[in-house]
Amino acid sequence: MTDTYTVEAVVLRTDDFGDANRVVTLFTRQFGKIEANAYGCRRARSPLSGALQMFNHISATLTRGSKVDTIREADIVNFHDALTADLDRLAYASLLFEIVNRMTFPHQAEPEIFRLLTDALPALNRRNPQIAALIGACQFMEHSGVQLSFSRCVHCGRDIDGDAAISLLDGGAVCNNCIDAAQDVEPYPAALRTTFETMLAFDWQDATQLTFSRRQIIAAEKFFIDYVQGVIGAELKSVHFIREFVAR
Numbered sequence: 001m002t003d004t005y006t007v008e009a010v011v012l013r014t015d016d017f018g019d020a021n022r023v024v025t026l027f028t029r030q031f032g033k034i035e036a037n038a039y040g041c042r043r044a045r046s047p048l049s050g051a052l053q054m055f056n057h058i059s060a061t062l063t064r065g066s067k068v069d070t071i072r073e074a075d076i077v078n079f080h081d082a083l084t085a086d087l088d089r090l091a092y093a094s095l096l097f098e099i100v101n102r103m104t105f106p107h108q109a110e111p112e113i114f115r116l117l118t119d120a121l122p123a124l125n126r127r128n129p130q131i132a133a134l135i136g137a138c139q140f141m142e143h144s145g146v147q148l149s150f151s152r153c154v155h156c157g158r159d160i161d162g163d164a165a166i167s168l169l170d171g172g173a174v175c176n177n178c179i180d181a182a183q184d185v186e187p188y189p190a191a192l193r194t195t196f197e198t199m200l201a202f203d204w205q206d207a208t209q210l211t212f213s214r215r216q217i218i219a220a221e222k223f224f225i226d227y228v229q230g231v232i233g234a235e236l237k238s239v240h241f242i243r244e245f246v247a248r
C-alpha cells in the first residue's frame with residue numbers, strides 16, 4: 001500500500017488548531033468521510049489556504065499517518081461563491097452539511113452521498129437554499145440507514161391515503177387504522193406527504209422552479225430537525241444559526 005493517495009472530496013467541516021493548522025473533514029467519493037490534518041493552511045500564502053474551505057469541491061493528495069492522514073496538496077474542482085457571502089445560503093448549507101456529518105461514520109464508502117452533496121451545492125448556491133437543504137436532507141435520509149416510511153404505513157404496509165399520522169419513534173407514516181398501535185403520533189397531512197414524496201423524487205438536474213407551499217416547507221423543516229436531533233440525541237448547531245440570522 002502506497003503512502004500517498006488522491007481523493008475527490010467535498011469539505012464537510014473544518015476545525016482550527018494551533019497557529020495556522022486545521023483538521024479538515026472530507027466527504028470523499030472513494031472512501032466516504034475522512035478526517036485529515038492540514039498544516040499551515042490558515043496562512044495566506046499557503047498553497048492549501050484557498051481549497052480547504054467548507055463547501056468546496058476539491059481534489060486532494062494525502063499521505064497516510066499512523067493516526068491521522070495529512071493533506072499535502074488540494075485543488076478546487078468547484079466552488080460556490082454565494083454560500084459564504086449570503087447568510088441564508090450559509091445557514092442552510094451548514095444545516096445539510098451538519099446533518100450529513102453527524103449521521104455518517106468514517107471510512108464507509110458511500111458514493112451516492114458524495115454525489116448528493118455535489119448535486120446539492122450548486123442548488124444551495126443558486127436556488128432557494130431552504131428548499132435545497134431540505135431536499136438534500138430528505139434524500140440523504142434514504143441513504144443513511146435510518147430512512148422513514150413516507151408513503152406506506154409502518155405498521156400494516158398499506159399505502160397512505162389522505163390525512164394520516166406520523167411517528168418518528170415507529171419510523172414513519174401511520175394509517176388511520178393503526179393509530180392506536182403507534183407511539184407518539186403527530187398529524188401527517190396529505191400535503192406534507194406530497195411534499196416529502198416530491199423531495200425524494202427530485203432530480204437536481206431539473207431546472208424547473210421549485211414550488212412548495214410555505215406552510216409545508218416550515219413543517220418539513222421542523223420535521224427533519226426534530227428527527228435528526230432525536231437520532232443523534234443532541235442539538236444541531238446550525239439550527240441556532242438559522243433561528244438567529246435567517247430572516248423569516
Ligand SMILES: [Zn+2]
Nearest residue numbers: 153156175178
Ligand atoms: Zn396501517
